[in-house]
Amino acid sequence: MRILVYGAGVLGSLYAARLHDAGHDVTVLARGERYQQIKAGGVLIQDPRTGVRSVSLVPTIDRLEPDAVFDAALVLTRRDQVRDVLPPLAAATAIPTVLLMTNNALGADEYVAALGRERVLLGFPGAGGVREGDVVRARAVSGMLQPTTIGELDGTTTPRVHEIADVLRSAGFPVAISPRIEAWLTTHAAIVTPAALAVYAAGGTTHGLARTPDALVLMIRAVREELGVLRAAGVTIEPRRYRRLFDAPEPVLVAILRRSLASDRAELGIAGHARVARAEMRTLLDELRTIAARTEVATPSVDRLASHLDEAVEPIAEGSHEIPVDRRPLRVAATGVVAVGLAAAGVAAWAVARRRNGSVLPHIEIGTPDLPAALAHVREAVPQIEIGTPDVPAALAHVRGSARRLGLRAPYMRVRALRRATLLASMRPLLARGWPAMTMARGLLTRVRPSAA
Numbered sequence: 001m002r003i004l005v006y007g008a009g010v011l012g013s014l015y016a017a018r019l020h021d022a023g024h025d026v027t028v029l030a031r032g033e034r035y036q037q038i039k040a041g042g043v044l045i046q047d048p049r050t051g052v053r054s055v056s057l058v059p060t061i062d063r064l065e066p067d068a069v070f071d072a073a074l075v076l077t078r079r080d081q082v083r084d085v086l087p088p089l090a091a092a093t094a095i096p097t098v099l100l101m102t103n104n105a106l107g108a109d110e111y112v113a114a115l116g117r118e119r120v121l122l123g124f125p126g127a128g129g130v131r132e133g134d135v136v137r138a139r140a141v142s143g144m145l146q147p148t149t150i151g152e153l154d155g156t157t158t159p160r161v162h163e164i165a166d167v168l169r170s171a172g173f174p175v176a177i178s179p180r181i182e183a184w185l186t187t188h189a190a191i192v193t194p195a196a197l198a199v200y201a202a203g204g205t206t207h208g209l210a211r212t213p214d215a216l217v218l219m220i221r222a223v224r225e226e227l228g229v230l231r232a233a234g235v236t237i238e239p240r241r242y243r244r245l246f247d248a249p250e251p252v253l254v255a256i257l258r259r260s261l262a263s264d265r266a267e268l269g270i271a272g273h274a275r276v277a278r279a280e281m282r283t284l285l286d287e288l289r290t291i292a293a294r295t296e297v298a299t300p301s302v303d304r305l306a307s308h309l310d311e312a313v314e315p316i317a318e319g320s321h322e323i324p325v326d327r328r329p330l331r332v333a334a335t336g337v338v339a340v341g342l343a344a345a346g347v348a349a350w351a352v353a354r355r356r357n358g359s360v361l362p363h364i365e366i367g368t369p370d371l372p373a374a375l376a377h378v379r380e381a382v383p384q385i386e387i388g389t390p391d392v393p394a395a396l397a398h399v400r401g402s403a404r405r406l407g408l409r410a411p412y413m414r415v416r417a418l419r420r421a422t423l424l425a426s427m428r429p430l431l432a433r434g435w436p437a438m439t440m441a442r443g444l445l446t447r448v449r450p451s452a453a
Contacts, residue, residue: 003019004027004070007075013136014127015173019168027070035062043056043136072099078103079104105291126143127139127140130273153181155180161177178238178239191223199275200309200311204274217325220245226288227245232296
């Protein structure tokens with residue numbers, strides 16, 4: 001496959017170099033000083049983790065002629081630069097496939113109008129880094145975090161999508177094919193835009209953001225506001241895992257972000273791009289506001305962070321902790337875990353008693369996360385078990401003590417998780433961090449049933 005990489009910034013340089021090194025016929029389009037750098041010395045990539053440098057002598061051009069022939073063009077530019085890219089690509093009709101790998105909140109209509117629907121593929125790179133002079137410090141992101149994602153506008157998986165995916169994989173890029181690529185890109189814009197605004201609000205670094213609780217809280221609320229806008233506008237949130245951001249307790253998200261944003265990887269991949277992309281973030285913010293105008297969803301946190309697009313605005317003071325964290329979902333989630341833990345202990349004890357008499361234990365349905373109602377339900381179903389307190393720490397201690405006294409082990413009890421989106425999503429991070437109830441319940445549940453002998 002003969003490939004044109006349109007754009008020689010951080011990501012364009014990385015993709016061009018890796019594809020070239022994998023043996024593909026690649027040409028990179030660069031302009032100005034960057035064109036001269038690549039023409040004179042090739043594409044210089046430094047692995048930010050190991051410090052190892054490599055040079056790829058990728059052929060380069062500084063403009064796209066109308067008669068240029070390539071099998072596919074990979075466009076790796078910022079959103080605010082795409083408008084200048086479309087006319088020369090539209091004129092180069094011998095390029096049948098144009099894969100636009102750039103931020104975009106409003107969908108493909110602009111691309112389709114310029115290039116024709118049959119030529120357009122959408123995608124987004126799974127990589128990050130910075131450029132320092134002629135050296136690009138960049139690497140691909142783990143496929144578990146964000147693979148290079150591509151897709152057809154109609155959601156079908158066509159031969160050309162498979163072919164491009166295979167080419168990218170051969171160059172070491174994890175690849176995912178999305179059946180809803182426009183929704184994926186809109187969702188991505190709704191997350192990265194508040195994240196970049198929060199970086200600006202914290203002085204331009206993720207390290208500073210990790211040490212500024214108020215900026216973290218505003219970022220979390222801004223992301224939720226933007227995702228709420230998408231829901232109200234009928235946009236599917238993709239990938240599905242981002243829907244959990246609605247339900248996870250705010251203190252948990254703050255703790256997770258504080259740790260992850262303090263890493264050098266976050267500084268490289270998030271802050272490194274944000275610092276050179278204020279114009280792109282302004283464009284994305286305008287696009288998201290266009291979507292918000294079709295809804296009645298308020299976005300006060302987004303608006304507050306947006307003021308920091310102006311470099312003259314004073315950053316939030318590092319360590320600032322004036323915005324109270326919303327702990328209500330955390331209390332609800334803790335209540336749900338205690339209710340389930342108590343129910344599990346009660347059912348398990350009932351199972352032991354019933355097994356001694358040779359009788360069969362019926363399963364118990366628990367349909368509410370409300371602690372008093374759940375306890376009342378357990379008491380009614382298992383009258384022999386006495387539950388004395390709704391206090392969270394005491395209740396957890398009671399569950400553990402009951403389990404030890406009864407000599408319960410895993411074979412006596414099986415906890416079956418069913419979907420209960422709000423509480424299950426909120427509790428997963430807590431359980432993963434080793435909550436005491438973890439040994440009594442493997443998630444936030446709606447059904448508890450003892451296992452067979």
